[in-house]
Amino acid sequence: MPRQPSTKEPLMKELENTCPVCGYDQLAEPARNRTGGASMEICPCCGFQFGVTDDDKGLTYDEYRHEWITTGMKWASKSQKQPKGWNPQTQLGNLALLATRKRVKGRPPRLSLQYA
Ligand SMILES: [Zn+2]
Numbered sequence: 001m002p003r004q005p006s007t008k009e010p011l012m013k014e015l016e017n018t019c020p021v022c023g024y025d026q027l028a029e030p031a032r033n034r035t036g037g038a039s040m041e042i043c044p045c046c047g048f049q050f051g052v053t054d055d056d057k058g059l060t061y062d063e064y065r066h067e068w069i070t071t072g073m074k075w076a077s078k079s080q081k082q083p084k085g086w087n088p089q090t091q092l093g094n095l096a097l098l099a100t101r102k103r104v105k106g107r108p109p110r111l112s113l114q115y116a
Contacts, residue, residue, distance in 0.1 A: 023095030
């Protein structure tokens with residue numbers, strides 16, 4: 001399904017469906033709805049499941065992101081293919097940009113990390 005950013009508030013729309021962990025911006029629904037309810041969706045990119053990884057397992061976005069980065073930023077989903085030209089570092093950079101606009105929960109990713 002091609003993404004059609006609406007001319008009205010295209011940024012907000014993008015933000016809502018952006019994974020707060022890895023910055024993947026094509027989640028089926030926002031990680032959390034307006035009342036804070038988790039989507040239960042598993043991010044195909046980093047594998048974080050909203051409402052489970054955080055609420056049940058007690059991991060924060062920051063902790064999980066760190067883990068994801070240190071394990072090589074691998075595409076998590078087996079059933080959903082990674083997008084063409086997918087670049088996890090670019091994606092994290094975009095997330096950092098969004099986070100500095102204070103609309104993404106959690107601290108921005110530390111881009112000075114050594115990717116090893
Ligand atoms: Zn993710």
